[in-house]
Amino acid sequence: MKKALERGSLMGCSIDSLVPARFETRTVTGLVKGHAYSVTAVEECKPSQLKESKVRLVRLRNPWGQVEWNGPWSDNSKEWTTLSKTEKEKLQHQSAEDGEFWMSFEDFKKNYTKIEICNLTPDALEDDKIHKWTVSVNEGRWVRGCSAGGCRNYPDTFWTNPQYRLRLLEEDDDPEDNEVGCTFVVALMQKNRRKERKMGANLFTIGFAIYEVPKEMHGNKQHMQKDFFLLTSSKARCKSYINLREVTQRFRLSPGEYVIVPSTYEPHQEGEFILRVFSEKKNTSEEIENRIEADHPVPAPASAGEESEEDQQFRTIFQEIAGDEREISASELKNVLNRVITRHKDLNTEGFSLESCRSMIALMDMDGTGRLNLQEFRHLWNKIKQWQGIFKHYNADQFGSINSYEMRNAVNDAGFRLNNQLYDIITMRYANENMNIDFDSFISCRVRLEAMFRAFQAFDQDGDGTIRLSVLEWLQLTMYA
Structure with a gap:
């Protein structure tokens, strides 16, 4: 007091x-x-x-x-x-x-x-004699199928919730207490729920948990994975999840790095929130965001002596369809791929759509003809086999689709590092109403990502992560992607 x-x-x-x-x-x-x-x-x-x-x-x-x-x-x-x-x-x-x-x-x-x-924020206090709180404010959202993972009772999705790295840098000034500790208050507030009440929206049951970051991971801004939460107990947490506009609690922990995970009690509940941290001494609090980058080495084409039975089958089908032109169009590519892919019963797919095949040609068409020759097709097929292996790894239930919450790891395995906003967009764009992503959508997403990264890198001549495009260049880039 x-x-x-x-x-x-x-x-x-x-x-x-x-x-x-x-x-x-x-x-x-x-x-x-x-x-x-x-x-x-x-x-x-x-x-x-x-x-x-x-x-x-x-x-x-x-x-x-x-x-x-x-x-x-x-x-x-x-x-x-x-x-x-x-x-x-x-x-x-x-x-x-x-x-x-x-x-x-x-x-x-x-x-x-x-x-x-x-607790008042520093901008509300005008008296310089008052010892002001240090406050950090972060705004975030829970997106169904991507970052609305629910509480710790749902270990398969809890780790997908937004995560905030808290650094407690200085201990309290408390001459009456010999313990080394940092006092801070965490306040999690729901946004816009009262405004949406007339549309039937009620307050979610919300809360948060705080985990200590191991010393070897200090400074690491990577999103904490599922295994971390399965093997690590929370250092502190709110007393209970409750359907209030704001949940607030005071804590005292040793100086160090921590991860705050705000969540709704049930998964799949979509909404916005504000997370504030008040501390007596200096602290930093920021959302854990991966650096956006891509690392996708080009698969080396197999030599003639290394051709598998499936590769030989593809070569035969390709030559059969391409004929004397030795190139195939999007509709012909669809025919080639589907004659083989539909034999993979574990993928539970009806094959690729024409739009997906057009995107594949846009990715692999190096000479700008709108068609693929055998070498370009071989390069594409090697990529599809690599992505197929990733898809099967996360298709644990063998129903031919992966859960949208697993898309983050599947994207990482394919060599892409994205931030939370992009994962949200991918889920909204490629997941169905049951929050599942089928094989066709999975491949379409990979093709799109690689094409956009490749185009950006081509324009980013100085490597500073920023490009400038004319309207014509922008339209050419997006219309043929």
Whole structure:
């Protein structure tokens, strides 16, 4: 309470009543049940006639302006006679029916059942004497099928939730405490739920968990994977998941790096949120975002002596369809691929669509003819086999599709590093209504990613990660991708 007042926080307290009819009823001590009081000061004083070295006092105010506490340390109580004039002046003691009164901290704990602290951001405080909170603010969202993983009870998807790296850099200034610790408050607030109430939206049940980052991973901005959460217990967490607009809790942990994982209780619930961290000393809090990059080595074409039976079959089919032109169009490519792919019963696919085949040709068509020769086709087929292996790895249930939550790892395995926004877009673009991605959509996504990375790298001559395109170049790039 003392630290909160030092930082300009607002505090209120009340006495809960289990019987609604007894709200606003006065007790024998002069306190009112179900009534809101404000805490205006906390002080320590040294009575001259008592053995105790110090007495801790709390000053409260009844907004009615009357009806005050009548117990020890009330306006006219005998306890004030034990204080010196200097102590009384320090406490600004006066006897008046103004609604403001003092009481001992012990009586405060015995009588009041709830205390609420409102921490103000530094921009709301103008007094330079106040020890301001250090605040970091992050906005995020839970996207169904990608980053709405639910709470820790759902280990298969929990790790996909947004993650925020918290660095507690300095310990508290607390001369009365020999422990090394950093005090901070985490506040998770839902956005826009009240605005969407007229459309039937209710508040989600939300909460968060905090995990300590191993020293060997300090400074690593990689998204924590499923295995980390399966093998690591949370260092701290909110008391309970609850359907309130904001969930707030105070913690004290050793200086170091931590990961905060905000989530809804149930998975697949889509919404926006704000995550704020208030600390007494300096902290940094940021969303874990992968650096966007691609590492996709070109598969070496197999030599004639290394051709598998399937490769020989493809060569025969290709020559049969290509004829004397020795090149195939998108519709002919569709015919070639589907004659072989549909034999893979474990993929449970009806084959590639014409649009997917057009995208494949755009990726592999090095001479700009809109058709593929045998060498370009062989290069494409090697890529498809590589991607097929990744797809089968994540197709654990053998139903011919992968869960959209696994798409993040599948994309990583294919050599692409994307941020959370791009994973959200991929899920919305390629997942079906059941949040599954079939083989055709999986390959289409890989083709699209590689084509866009390749085009960007071609324009990024100086390698600074920024390009400038004319309208014509932009349209040429996007229309043929």
